[in-house]
Amino acid sequence: MSARKTANDQVVERRGRRLALRGALLAVIAIVVLGFLAAGCTKISTAPDEVRLHYAGGPFEAIKFVKCVNPSSGATYLGPGDTSYSYPFGQRTFDFSGSQDSESKQISIVSKDNVQLDVAGSATFTLNTSCETLRQFHEKIGLKYRSYFDGGESDGWRRMLNFYFKQPLDRAMDAASQEFEWKKLFNDPSVKQQWEQRVGQLARQFIKETAGADYFCQPNYAGTGECGDVVLTIQKPEPPQSLIDALAAEQAAKQQNLAQQQINTKVKTELESIKDLVGVLGPQGAILWKAIQDGRVQVVPVPQNGSINITPQSR
Structure with missing residues (x-):
């Protein structure tokens, strides 16, 4: 009986060791798998x-x-x-002011009278982050230009903006500028406002056409509802400095001409006055009257006794 018990104990002990070994092996495998994952x-x-x-x-x-x-x-x-x-996610800007941190240099346009002007400004927008639309943008445009961010704004993002914003803006400004003369674009606020409105209409149309979908929305777009339009801020078109100087000289000449006209009018009035004076007093009387008015002749009242003392004026 004692010997049988001992044999059973040995069997149980061996079985326990096998189970322990199997458990340890499974634990090791689990650790390896988890480490791999x-x-x-x-x-x-x-x-x-x-x-x-x-x-x-x-x-x-x-x-x-x-x-x-x-x-x-x-x-x-x-x-x-x-x-x-x-x-x-949120507002972004395409800056074409030509400054050091801008995405682009200024855009050149040609006016109706064939004068080249430079325009600075910016386009403010929000990337459409509606999930399905953003996925389409990424697969059609983002991968091509590598415009996704990698720790910050990438060169690919700038290249993408230059294609999908600068080219449509360039087309829109050129088309709108052909309707106006350069002096009015530069000097007339009402004409500039008309030009800005026309540029805005064409730019939004061309941006959508170039992108092929509403990927660029109004600045406060939050991913739902209407996408809206990109907001443009455009500075006054600037002509070459030589034309600015010529325009300033032209304005100065106009002011000088106006001043001369005023002088001529004054002289004419004085001549008419002298003519009337001669008609009343005669030539000598007119000369004497003018001399008295200018203080070159002093009128001395004659006393009753008839004696007069004349003191010459010092010069």
Whole structure:
């Protein structure tokens, strides 16, 4: 009985060792698998001014769109081989002022009377971050130009703006400028306002035509409802400095001519006055009257006794 119990105990002991070994092996396998998964996963989150597109796939499988990661989202995990692309959420500006930080130099236009002028300004907009529209933008335009953000605004974003904003704006301004003469564009506020309105109409039309969809919306667009129009801010067209100088000289000549006309009118009035004076007093009387008026002759009253003392005027 004692020997049988000992044999059973040995069997149980061996079985226990096998189970323990199997458990340890499974634990090791689990750790390895988890480590492999952790090494292949990426954790992302979004800032308040950022939206991301999540794509699954890798070298051995097709790349497929998964979802949009909205602004201010917490940790999202990307699987092995997955990728994400960041785009701006909120107002953006295409600056064509020609300054150091601008996206473009000033835009040149030609007026109705064939004068070249330079125009500075900006276009303010919001990228359409409605999920399906943003996905289309990314797959049709973003990948081509690499315009997605990678730690900040990319060169691809600037190249994209130069194509989808500068070229339509250039076309719109040229078309609108052919309707006005340069002096009126430069000097007449009402004409400039008409020109701005025409540029705005054409620019919004050409931007949509170039992009092929409503990818660029009004500055306060939040992803739902009507996309709206890009807002343009345009400075006064500037002609070459030589024309500005010539215009200033022309204005100065006009002012001088006006001043001379006023002088001529004054002289004519004085001559008419002298003519009337001669008609009343005669030539000598008119000369004497003028001398008295100018203070060159002093009138001395004659006393009753008839004696007069004359003191010559000192010169």
